[in-house]
Amino acid sequence: MIETKDDFNLLKRYIEQTLKIQCSNYKEDYIKRRLLSRMRSTSQATYSDYLFYLKGHPAELEPLRNALTINVTEFFRDTEVYNEIRNTLLPELFRQRKRIQIWSAGCSSGEEPYSLAMILSDMMMTNKEIAAQIIATDIDEVILARAKSGIYPDKSVQKLTDVQLRRHFTKLPDGNFEVKQHLRDLIRFRPHDLMSGIPPSRFVDMITCRNVTIYFNEKQKDDLARMFHAALIPGGFYVMGKTEYLGREVESLFTPFNSLQKIFIKKQ
């Protein structure tokens, strides 16, 4: 069957309407590659076949969303979660000890650890006694290199306030923004596979692993929760993504701290 540009555009429009993902934000080639992988998995030969299949199989929407958003991230993704980290979690941890370690697991292009570093750096400005280190890991070394570069286009930093931009970024001549050295100093980026079963540290005060387990099966999710339990110090926090959950097998390892924001505490 001949594939036309119209077939692709119809599918794109349907995705934009149902998943609220703006395909035009991505390179067309990228969208096509991701669609082809879903088409292969569902044995659909053409864009129009796949559109027909999608309409008849709503369960396909979630894997499609995952395929399209695999590395998607942003600064302060889910503002309320970061407000809770800033106003409750970090003050609580610093009440217990002056030096803390955070693990940003599945950090993608770095927006998550740099957001945490901005909060920490602001706290450290007013309290010289506290110190923190963030270990930021991802399995994807290409995306990790981008995270390490710390350079972001204008549209990535739009959600940041003027104060945050001035304090933590330098505007480059080409219009991009580069994170300042004081943020870099708080973070160590490292490749790490969350399925390896071995955490990069066993003295972690807070783990943020957000919007990563959506790609994992139930057993992998349970194994991951067990690894996080081993990595956290007693009373340490585990911050999940808004749509993620703890499986039945492992929920006894943690106490809910803020169920709405998916924040848990390691049980003693």
Ligand SMILES: C[S@@+](CC[C@H](N)C(=O)[O-])C[C@H]1O[C@@H](n2cnc3c(N)ncnc32)[C@H](O)[C@@H]1O
């Ligand atoms: C959607 S991004 C989430 C980024 C960030 N945590 C957030 O919430 O905005 C998912 C990231 O998980 C990473 N990832 C997927 N499987 C992984 C694994 N087995 N080990 C480590 N990272 C993994 C991907 O490479 C991707 O960068």
